[in-house]
Amino acid sequence: MTDSAVLVRGLTKRYRDNLAVNNVDLNIAAGEIFALLGPNGAGKTTTVEILEGYRDRDGGEVEVLGADPQRAGRRWRYGIGIVLQDASDLSELTVRETVRHFARYYPNPRDPDQVIEQVGLAAKANSRVSTLSGGQRRRIDVAVGIVGNPALLFLDEPTTGFDPQARRQFWDLIRSLAQENGTTVLLTTHYLEEAENLADRVAVIVKGQVVAEGDPATLGGRAEAKATVSWLENGEHRTQEATDPGTLIAELTARHGGTVPGLTVSRPSLEDVYLDLIGSAQK
């Protein structure tokens, strides 16, 4: 046994002559929020579906919650939560009926009303799912994904189509799941801001291979990258790159006798680093 919720070594998957997943290693600790990033067709969904036990692999070792998904049985599956967009199939049911319905599939479900409260749908508990907004339906999808009390939750592009406020509320919800319930979360996303806000660690996959992995704040040498310092001088916009922006700002402050007009300091965003990484890997 390991403390890892997900342990992957040398994973490979081919579709005919297309090597969709090429020697991928992953180690996701219990309780961690981990994001898989990568361009369309990089191999994220294939990897996730192998971990969920829905796709067989061609090579490598995979351990999810201590078992090989290819051989694991029903009891193992009870520990896995998958957020699918299918709650609307039951749209004539109310929110409470829907969550109760799914709770019955599990031997040790969470209290449906508590789950509804946690996903922020308490005020809608008696409303039909068909009357909910897109973002509210996504919350039901999460409620259905977590009502079985999973140790590991898979989220595939969870906030596509959300407005900015709904997206932030959703992030709070996922964080609370990890913090209060100790749930491990594996998500795929195309929103770098989402990965930065939510994930403890990210892996970038390009053409089936992990090209970078780590804390989003330091990925690809981001924390050590030069800062860009901009300010206004005699009405003109000035910009200078600096390894140590503090020294430059001190000089500027002295030169201006106090406040430096229009001063901004920026480092490469996660998106900048990500685009660089996938650009070099795709060459």
Ligand SMILES: Nc1ncnc2c1ncn2[C@@H]1O[C@H](COP(=O)(O)OP(=O)(O)OP(=O)(O)O)[C@@H](O)[C@H]1O
């Ligand atoms: N069932 C399948 N049969 C054949 N090829 C497939 C199948 N599923 C995926 N592929 C191929 O495998 C590669 C990886 O696809 P995958 O869906 O895993 O990528 P992804 O990173 O999830 O992409 P996206 O961000 O677009 O969802 C692609 O080249 C895709 O065309």
